[in-house]
Amino acid sequence: MDPRRSAQDVLRCQLCDTPVPPLYCGICHIHLCKACVGDHLLDESSEHKVVPFDKRGLTTKCQKHTTKVCELYCEECDTSICATCVSSEHKGHQFTEILKYFENQKEAIQKDLEELKISINPKYQEIVSRISVQKADLSNNSQKLTSAINKHGEDMHREVDIIIKSLKSNIDEIDSKQLAVLNKQEDEIKRTISEIVQCTTDLEKLLNSSDINLVTAYKSRNTEFRKLPPKLKVSLPSFSPQKINKEQLYEQFGSLSSFFINIEAHDNTMDAPGADTSASYKPLIDEPRIVKDINTGYGKQNQLRSVSCLSDEHIWTSGYGSIMRLYNLQGELMKSVKSKSGTWPRDIAVTQNGDLVYTDYEDRSINMVKNTEMQTLIKLQGWKPRNVCCTSSDDLLVVMNSNDGRKDKVVRYSGSMEKQTIELNDKGQPLYSSYEFKYIKENKNLDICVADYTAGAVVVVNQAGKLRFTFTSSPSSTKTPFKPRGIATDSQSRILVADWDNNRIHIIDKDGKFLRLIDNCNLQHPWGLCVDARDNLFVAEYTRRKIKKIKYCN
Incomplete structure (x- = not known):
């Protein structure tokens, strides 16, 4: 096997085999030494973009004009474009220099990562903890209700057995409905937490990436995560016993108060940490x-x-x-x-x-x-x-x-x-x-x-x-x-x-x-x-x- 072609060999110029070439053509995707750059640029069959080797991920070909380099980013169409695109299908749109957009995206990724770790994820964890307390209160209250109903039922003997069973069934139904709502929100929040954790991992990878296509394609989800789930306020029913009257047993035995779950919006919907709340404001255009x-x-x-x-x-x-x-x-x-x-x-x-x-x-x-x-x-x-x-x-x-x-x-x-x-x-x-x-x-x-x-x-x-x-x-x-x-x-x-x-x-x-x-x-x-x-x-x-x-x- 030719040692120069083996997996252990260092990178070489793909025109003359000079080891450790310091340059790279981002359009042709080849490694170049300084001596070969001139010969490579003489090839006019396509556009070239020769950059230092450590900047090799910062160029990309235009999808529409494959021989051209993307030098701009169309904010309106959300895509990288070349100079030819500007005068054709992107005429009249707003552009940003692609390297500037790349740096802006990196900064946004860093901010999103910090916010997910420091602010958003802990807040969701706090909400899940509160739901656990609510579920415990719901269970304790249900046990108290059951005990009260049983005690009052002993005084009414056989005549009230059917009423006791009915009210117990009502408690189970209330528990089921309230627990279903609490479980649903808990599951949704845990799923969101999982997404936040995954997003955090993905952002950490992006920060270490020099692939311009991946970085410029990044779309922040922090606005979505920033809006906290609504609060659940569980109203616990109570039992009101009545004096026994055998002719009106059902009415006099007592009843469970109605229950409700009130959904309240968080009054502390999170903004980006350290940022002016007006930063996300989108004014009307003229x-x-x-x-x-x-x-x-x-x-x-x-x-x-x-x-x-x-x-x-x-x-x-x-x-x-x-x-x-x-x-x-x-x-x-x-x-x-x-x-x-x-x-x-x-x-x-x-x-x-x-x-x-x-x-x-x-x-x-x-x-x-x-x-x-x-x-x-x-x-x-x-x-x-x-x-x-x-x-x-x-x-x-x-x-x-x-x-x-x-x-x-x-x-x-x-x-x-x-x-x-x-x-x-x-x-x-x-x-x-x-x-x-x-x-x-x-x-x-x-x-x-x-x-x-x-x-x-x-x-x-x-x-x-x-x-x-x-x-x-x-x-x-x-x-x-x-x-x-x-x-x-x-x-x-x-x-x-x-x-x-x-x-x-x-x-x-x-x-x-x-x-x-x-x-x-x-x-x-x-x-x-x-x-x-x-x-x-x-x-x-x-x-x-x-x-x-x-x-x-x-």
Whole structure:
């Protein structure tokens, strides 16, 4: 075996075999000595990028123009590009020098790693510890209740045996429901912790990597981890014994108080350590612009209504037909799903796990499409579901009409279990108009925002269902009264509302203050809205049957 070609031999110039060559061509991926660089550069069949050997990972070829070197990074398209790309498909975009972007990413990775280790992971561990204490309290209280019921039951002898069994069963049911909720959150938090640990490991590897493709492709998840899970406040039931009256045994024996689990947002949602909280603020830009204009396959008799983001690259849509469609941003149809009953869905939403949820008004059901399987989550009686959204805690908020069309309400479900009903204000008056559609979205501050078409208003209540404010239109004059349709919220807790009749979008802040209009993007009958993880707005145009992706903030 030639010793120069053996695994133990040092690196050599790939043109003349000089040992330990100090240079490297990042385009041709060959080692070079100083004497051979000139000959190598004479080859004009491709572009060359000769760098010191220890900088060999800092060059990459352009995917579009394979003979060119990537010298810039397109922030809008999130990809490395060469100079030729600038004047072609990336014309008018914002760029950063690729080495500068590389260094910025390294700094961001270092900060994320420190935050995961020092702040985020310990906070999650603390929450898990609190859940363990709550579970112990739940068990202890249940034992006390059982003892009290047994003691009181001895005084009532055989006549109360059936009541005792019934109440014990109620305790078990309460335990089961509360424990299920606690276990669910505990499992979710532990899963998140596992992801944080894995992310920490991955970031440590990235910090030691000089592969520019891996480093520039890095996407921080710290914003996702920074938002802590909601608090669970478990209300423990109590037992109230009554004096024995054999003719009214069941009523006099006593009952368990009702229980509830109140979900509260953490008042200490974490910001990046040592950073100004305004660092993550995304201000509105002066001139919103269309980034993508996506044609869909909806026909003239199947106007487009709803849109919901599955990811930054894929969107679910629905219209007046029974088929719900998943598109990528190039307008390619990726998947089609037909409603279970064959009628058109009134609204669609995507869960935290990426499953599609839709409401079937005629069938009175809320359904989930999980992979290729379809299941009915909820079947209503006396009410018909209209619009739906998925919350940050993976609950469903459903707007529904009574059978006679005289009442509307919002109901929160955890799975198929009803947790909350929002219908009346503090004066006992209806919060929402009757009948007609009402698009709904949970805001980042956990407010519940409803675009009430008939009332011509956006009605916002807090997490407990208490009215915060009602928005009825912008200060500017309009030819047609404000009749809101689709609604969305972004990372800044701003609320975006489709003004269908006036062909524009209203943007208001979390307290109902009008901020601005999006009225320069040639919208035509905007209906459904959604916002992706990067705060890009997607608008479903009803009559054109198109989806517009709009950049409206930095």
